[in-house]
Amino acid sequence: MTITDLSLKDAIAQLKSKEFTAEEYAQALIARIEKYAHLNCFIDFDAQRLLDAVRAINRQDSPLAGVSIGIKDMILTKGIQTTAASKILRGFVPPYSAHVVEQLERAGGVCGGKTNLDEFAMGSSNEHSAFGPVLNPWDTTRVPGGSSGGSAAAVAARLLPAALGTDTGGSVRQPAAFCGVVGMKPTYGRLSRYGVVAFASSLDQVGVFARTVEDCSLLYEQIAGWDKRDATSVQRPVESAFPLGDFSLSGLRVGFPKQYYSDGIEESVRSSIFKTRDALQAAGAEILEVDLPHTEAAIAAYYILNPAEAASNLSRYDGVRYGLSEEKAESLHDLYRKTRSHGFGSEVKRRILVGTYVLSKGYYDAYYRKAQRVRRLILQDFVSAFTKCDVLLTPVTPTTAFPLGAFEADPLTMYLNDVFTVPVNLAGLPGISIPCGLDEKQLPIGLQLIAPAWQEALLLRVAAATEALIDTEFKPLEN
Amino acid sequence: MSIDLQDIKHLFELAALHPETGELEALSEQLNPILAYVSKLNDVNTDSVEPLNYIHQGHAASRADVEEPSMAREEGLRNAPRVADGYILVPKVIDNS
Numbered sequence: 035m036t037i038t039d040l041s042l043k044d045a046i047a048q049l050k051s052k053e054f055t056a057e058e059y060a061q062a063l064i065a066r067i068e069k070y071a072h073l074n075c076f077i078d079f080d081a082q083r084l085l086d087a088v089r090a091i092n093r094q095d096s097p098l099a100g101v102s103i104g105i106k107d108m109i110l111t112k113g114i115q116t117t118a119a120s121k122i123l124r125g126f127v128p129p130y131s132a133h134v135v136e137q138l139e140r141a142g143g144v145c146g147g148k149t150n151l152d153e154f155a156m157g158s159s160n161e162h163s164a165f166g167p168v169l170n171p172w173d174t175t176r177v178p179g180g181s182s183g184g185s186a187a188a189v190a191a192r193l194l195p196a197a198l199g200t201d202t203g204g205s206v207r208q209p210a211a212f213c214g215v216v217g218m219k220p221t222y223g224r225l226s227r228y229g230v231v232a233f234a235s236s237l238d239q240v241g242v243f244a245r246t247v248e249d250c251s252l253l254y255e256q257i258a259g260w261d262k263r264d265a266t267s268v269q270r271p272v273e274s275a276f277p278l279g280d281f282s283l284s285g286l287r288v289g290f291p292k293q294y295y296s297d298g299i300e301e302s303v304r305s306s307i308f309k310t311r312d313a314l315q316a317a318g319a320e321i322l323e324v325d326l327p328h329t330e331a332a333i334a335a336y337y338i339l340n341p342a343e344a345a346s347n348l349s350r351y352d353g354v355r356y357g358l359s360e361e362k363a364e365s366l367h368d369l370y371r372k373t374r375s376h377g378f379g380s381e382v383k384r385r386i387l388v389g390t391y392v393l394s395k396g397y398y399d400a401y402y403r404k405a406q407r408v409r410r411l412i413l414q415d416f417v418s419a420f421t422k423c424d425v426l427l428t429p430v431t432p433t434t435a436f437p438l439g440a441f442e443a444d445p446l447t448m449y450l451n452d453v454f455t456v457p458v459n460l461a462g463l464p465g466i467s468i469p470c471g472l473d474e475k476q477l478p479i480g481l482q483l484i485a486p487a488w489q490e491a492l493l494l495r496v497a498a499a500t501e502a503l504i505d506t507e508f509k510p511l512e513n
Numbered sequence: 514m515s516i517d518l519q520d521i522k523h524l525f526e527l528a529a530l531h532p533e534t535g536e537l538e539a540l541s542e543q544l545n546p547i548l549a550y551v552s553k554l555n556d557v558n559t560d561s562v563e564p565l566n567y568i569h570q571g572h573a574a575s576r577a578d579v580e581e582p583s584m585a586r587e588e589g590l591r592n593a594p595r596v597a598d599g600y601i602l603v604p605k606v607i608d609n610s
Contacts, residue, residue, distance in 0.1 A: 129588040222568050236567065265574040266567075334551045345528065352529070354603055359594035366604050371531040383530060387521070387540065388547055390528045404554050406564030411557070413565060446546045462568035 037062050039509075042101065042195040042249035049099040056100030060088045063102055063146065067193045070511070073169045075188040077107045078115050079147035087144045096142025097256055103138060104188050104197030107148040108155050108181075109240065110229040111135055114145060118231045119153045119163040122351045122358045122377025132229025133261040134198060134240050141256040146194045149184030153379045154348065155200055155233045157181045158208055158451055159441070162381040167438060170212060171510040172477055176435040179209030182243070186213040189243045191511055196244040196253050202234050203336055204430075204455025206241030207467035211430035211480025214469040214508035216250045216497070217243050221487045222462035223268035225254075226261030234343035235266075237336075237459045245508070247468060247498040251275045254490070275494035283499050284318030289423030293329035294454055300433045306471030306479040307429055313503040314427070324419040324426070328411045332457040335412065337449055338392050338405035339460075344382075345389025351377065384445060413461040416484075425496050426484040429454050430467045434477035454482060464490050466497045469508045478508060515545050 037059055040048065049056055064081045084102060091100050110116050110128040112135075117123045135145065152162040160168040160183025168183040170176040171191040178187040182199030186209035189197050199206040201219035210217025218241055225240040232238065240257070244250040251274075260269040290311065295304070315321050353359035353373030360376065363369035378386070392401035419426065431451060441448035458465040464487070467480040483500065485493035516524075518537050521544065525532050532540075586599055595602035 126592055129584060129591060262574075262576060266569070267574075268569060328557065331554060331557045334553045337547065338551050338554070349529070353594065355601060356592035356594075363604050366606050367529070369604055370529040374529055375531040375533070378530075384540065384543060384547075386528050386530065387524045387544060388551075390524050391516070391520075391544075391548070392551075394524075394527065401551065401554075403564050404557075404559060405551075406566055407559035407562040408554055408557050410562050410565035411559065413568075445543055446550055449547075449550075 038066050038192045040195065041246050042244055042252055043246070045101055045195055046099045049094055049101070056088045056091070056094065057085065060084055060102055063194060067147070070171070070191050070193060073171055073174070073187055073191060074166050075149055075168055075184040075191070075193060076147045077117055077119060077150050077163075077165045077184070084144065084146060091142060091144055093142040098138070098141045098143035100142055100144060102146030102194055103143045103253065104146050104149045104185050104194045105135060106151050106182050106185050106197070106199045108151055108200050108231045109135060109198060110231070111145050111148065114148060116148065116231070117165070118155070119151045119165055120377060120379065120382070121164045122373070123356070124164070124358065126357050128229075130229060133226035133263065134257040135229065137257040137259065143256070149182070149188055149197060151184055152181035153382050154231065154344070155181040155202055155205055156344065156381050156385055158204065158448055159436070160184065160209070161438060162379055164379060170435050172214065173435065173475070176437050176477070177212065179212035179435065181205040182241070183209050185243050186210055186215055186217065189213070189215045189245060196242065196249055198257070199241045199243055200230060200233070201239055201241040201459065202237045203340060203459050204452050206243065207430050207455050207465055207480070207482060208452070210243060210467040211469070212435040212478065214478030214510065215243055215245055216247050216466065216468050217241060218250050218254060218466040219458065219464065220254065220258065220490050221464045223266050224258050224464070224490065226264040226267045228261050228263040232347040234340045235347060236343060237340060239459070247466070247494055247501050248276055250466070251494045270488060273491040275491040275498070278495055278498060281495045281499065282318065283314060283496070286319040286425070286496065287423040288314055288319050288321050289324035289419055289426040290321055291324050291326045291329070291419065291426055291428060293326050294428040298432045299429055300473070302473035303429055303431070303433065303479050307427070307481050310470045310481055310500065310504060311427060314500060317499070317503060322423060324422055326415040326419060326457070328408065328415050329457060331408050332412055332460060333450060333453055335405040335408040336452070336456040336460060337388070338401050339409065341385040341389030342393050342402050343389070345386045345393065348382070348386055381445065409460050412457055416457070416461045416463060420486045425493065428482045428484065430480040430482045434473045434475070434479055458484055463487055464493050466493055468497050468501050469506070470504050471506055516541070516548065
């Protein structure tokens with residue numbers, strides 16, 4: 035097996051037993067990254083910088099043993115350009131790193147490169163980057179999903195063993211499904227948002243990509259934990275999900291929410307998930323139908339709250355303290371308007387305008403406050419469902435990866451693809467996407483497991499046990 | 514609730530954005546379906562439901578009022594487009610005429 039095929043866990047084990055050095059491992063990743071440069075997974079990748087960092091860290095004794103991990107360019111890395119895939123931050127070099135990056139480095143991990151994304155994490159296809167789209171390694175005429183498309187594609191293509199992303203409405207779970215990798219978003223408050231470019235502050239959460247559930251868990255445990263610099267970071271012990279020990283699916287109550295299995299799902303997605311459900315049942319799990327009655331309102335609530343918070347958060351980009359700054363501004367207001375108009379892409383502007391509208395006088399109660407009330411109803415739906423089951427099993431996306439350009443003229447239909455992922459962010463719950471099959475076009479299908487708040491260990495154990503029941507190999511770019 | 518070009522122009526001003534040629538019309542075509550869609554929430558009964566603005570309600574983070582080192586000024590200014598004497602420069606705000 036080539037060393038770039040290794041899981042994170044195996045790479046670390048072999049580094050510790052000196053089968054190869056951290057530098058040799060980095061060299062192998064670099065060669066592969068350069069070979070697949072056309073996938074456009076990276077906004078900022080520097081082979082020399084990576085090798086220097088690996089040599090400097092020199093910590094085979096550490097939990098991550100000098101392994102390179104991808105970091106979505108929405109997460110600040112001290113001394114390394116962070117752009118949020120926007121022209122407005124091109125050339126911005128942060129003077130500090132995000133907490134999760136500090137944790138990663140403390141554990142002996144190295145930043146393998148800044149991965150590409152939809153601008154300011156707004157998108158579900160990675161087509162809205164100022165640095166060009168990312169291509170799906172399974173079929174380069176198709177999208178990898180978004181917004182964390184670069185991280186998902188890089189892990190799927192085995193350019194890196196794992197990567198960090200961010201998930202506000204599905205931006206880790208959906209590209210994980212489209213790329214055939216594991217993608218997890220923990221409970222809101224588990225991973226510090228300090229140093230993560232703010233998009234929608236009540237919804238944003240860092241997430242983890244890997245090729246196995248155990249790898250995902252390994253990385254998550256290293257970066258999780260309370261951070262006093264994030265007021266929404268919660269102090270709770272991080273429970274290790276592995277080793278599984280005598281964890282068994284027998285008697286596990288798996289909820290099947292009926293609103294998530296309506297007509298809009300592609301047949302191959304539906305049958306793949308049903309097949310896994312049947313395997314879970316055969317393994318002793320109890321499958322029961324549950325009701326999440328406000329599911330249909332979730333997208334509408336999300337696309338009010340998310341743009342509103344984004345409009346507020348993105349008001350800081352004004353050409354004054356950092357980033358793009360209009361040269362020919364005739365006044366301060368001119369500086370703001372021209373900088374922002376030239377710096378933001380079309381999707382970002384759309385969201386800022388929607389957000390401005392729903393927060394404006396006369397509309398604030400009808401839209402923003404209304405959406406917050408609906409949000410409470412959605413949360414209550416989940417709390418109620420979890421009195422009857424331990425985890426929920428749902429699709430991640432209604433379809434497999436769609437072609438590039440499919441929704442160019444139709445942003446609303448693109449938003450509707452988020453129907454299964456968005457409720458989880460509204461409720462602040464932990465969710466994970468694992469690959470469960472391939473469709474007739476050999477494109478990956480993902481399934482989602484959702485657990486109650488703070489139950490990441492349960493979520494990961496159930497995900498690992500489910501993963502073990504799936505006998506498909508997910509390996510694009512075989513050569 | 515549909516919005517016209519005047520409304521969109523006003524939104525641009527509120528958001529400190531400057532529309533390019535044709536942008537107002539293009540956005541009118543895109544924004545109206547989005548706003549129509551999110552107005553679906555009007556069909557949801559939220560009588561006596563409190564708005565949820567923070568998921569983990571009841572958790573109020575505070576810390577001791579203790580001075581801690583912050584960032585060195587040079588570091589903080591390093592990304593600023595125009596700097597002089599430790600200050601960031603912007604176009605003149607006060608009209609002396």
